[in-house]
Amino acid sequence: SCGAKAGDSDDKDDGFYMRRCVELARKAIGCTSPNPMVGCVLVKDGKIVGEGFHPKAGQPHAEVFALRDAGDLAENATAYVSLEPCNHYGRTPPCSEALVKAKVKKVVVGMIDPNPIVASRGVQRLRDAGIDVVVGVEEESCKRLIEAFIHKMLTGKPFVTLRYSLSVNGHLLNQLGEGATDSGGYYSQLLQEYDAVILSASLIANSPFPTSQEPGANQPLWILMAGGPSYPVQIPPLTENAASRVIIFTDKEATEEPETAKKGIETVVLNQINLNRILEYCKTRGLCSVLVDLRGSFVELEALLNDGTEQNLFQKIIVEVLPLWDESCGGSSLTALKSFERRLKVNNLQPKISGQSIVLEGYL
Numbered sequence: 001s002c003g004a005k006a007g008d009s010d011d012k013d014d015g016f017y018m019r020r021c022v023e024l025a026r027k028a029i030g031c032t033s034p035n036p037m038v039g040c041v042l043v044k045d046g047k048i049v050g051e052g053f054h055p056k057a058g059q060p061h062a063e064v065f066a067l068r069d070a071g072d073l074a075e076n077a078t079a080y081v082s083l084e085p086c087n088h089y090g091r092t093p094p095c096s097e098a099l100v101k102a103k104v105k106k107v108v109v110g111m112i113d114p115n116p117i118v119a120s121r122g123v124q125r126l127r128d129a130g131i132d133v134v135v136g137v138e139e140e141s142c143k144r145l146i147e148a149f150i151h152k153m154l155t156g157k158p159f160v161t162l163r164y165s166l167s168v169n170g171h172l173l174n175q176l177g178e179g180a181t182d183s184g185g186y187y188s189q190l191l192q193e194y195d196a197v198i199l200s201a202s203l204i205a206n207s208p209f210p211t212s213q214e215p216g217a218n219q220p221l222w223i224l225m226a227g228g229p230s231y232p233v234q235i236p237p238l239t240e241n242a243a244s245r246v247i248i249f250t251d252k253e254a255t256e257e258p259e260t261a262k263k264g265i266e267t268v269v270l271n272q273i274n275l276n277r278i279l280e281y282c283k284t285r286g287l288c289s290v291l292v293d294l295r296g297s298f299v300e301l302e303a304l305l306n307d308g309t310e311q312n313l314f315q316k317i318i319v320e321v322l323p324l325w326d327e328s329c330g331g332s333s334l335t336a337l338k339s340f341e342r343r344l345k346v347n348n349l350q351p352k353i354s355g356q357s358i359v360l361e362g363y364l
């Protein structure tokens with residue numbers, strides 16, 4: 001109405017502050033696993049008086065950093081949190097208690113925590129203390145932010161994304177688009193975001209391990225699929241600690257100790273390459289998200305594609321379309337990929353531009 005000033009209505013600004021929470025949370029991208037990324041802002045009289053995000057598992061939660069930042073100004077403030085405040089003693093004490101103690105007047109929550117040990121208990125605790133609680137502001141972005149965490153909590157399995165590149169005429173390509181691996185490129189960002197990346201061992205036979213170029217990025221665990229001529233695997237030079245970040249899966253028994261074992265790299269021999277077994281392994285290592293990168297020898301990844309499509313193990317698909325007309329006749333990999341594509345149902349396809357490529361992300 002005529003007399004209304006900006007900020008008069010709390011609801012009007014809720015989305016804005018929640019988007020700020022998501023932005024803050026993303027500062028810790030690739031650093032919080034197995035915990036989710038969470039952001040928090042404290043707002044009083046239309047001003048942000050405190051901000052925080054969860055930097056790493058074992059460290060304090062977003063709310064604690066925001067409360068510290070606000071100090072005494074937290075009293076009577078509204079707290080915005082992208083995820084429901086926890087109500088349990090985990091690696092850290094409950095955020096619900098911290099908010100009650102700080103005497104905030106209202107809490108706006110992006111989404112309920114899917115973690116069964118929280119699951120609405122945080123909200124309940126706040127309401128019991130007489131605090132006004134609103135749930136579900138910018139819920140879609142809050143869920144997107146922690147899609148891997150949600151999936152892991154609800155199914156117990158890591159979140160798996162399948163990625164590949166196509167030419168405009170629909171051929172599967174081994175290369176990535178220009179700029180994809182540079183800082184800010186979509187592929188570099190994926191490597192930062194995912195806990196592990198599954199690669200054909202043939203891909204690294206003559207080239208270094210793909211690494212994220214984002215400043216300060218944590219690198220993913222490299223899971224190498226080595227069958228046929230790629231085993232034993234030819235590993236590019238590695239720094240000492242990096243050996244623990246490589247794992248080889250093969251269906252071949254080595255006759256003598258391969259070079260990789262001497263370098264301290266673990267090899268798991270499976271009778272048959274099986275995505276479920278690999279995901280089990282990821283789970284034991286506490287990994288929440290896995291990127292399957294369809295480059296190199298298609299034969300080595302074909303079994304994974306089969307399992308992923310038949311057993312619904314893929315949650316997301318990322319297809320990069322390069323501005324390129326491939327004149328080779330496509331070969332067997334193209335035919336094989338077609339049979340997988342036919343079995344997938346993809347929803348919510350969203351395009352974005354990366355360099356000169358179009359990158360489409362969708363959910364399965």
Ligand code: AOF
Nearest residue numbers: 038054061062085086090091092095115
């Ligand atoms: C929050 N704020 O910033 C985060 C939350 O072991 P802990 O103590 O770190 O607890 C981990 C669980 O807490 C995690 O699984 C998720 O349910 C929740 N994460 N909660 O209130 C935060 N990161």
Ligand code: ZN
Nearest residue numbers: 061086094095
């Ligand atoms: Zn907490």
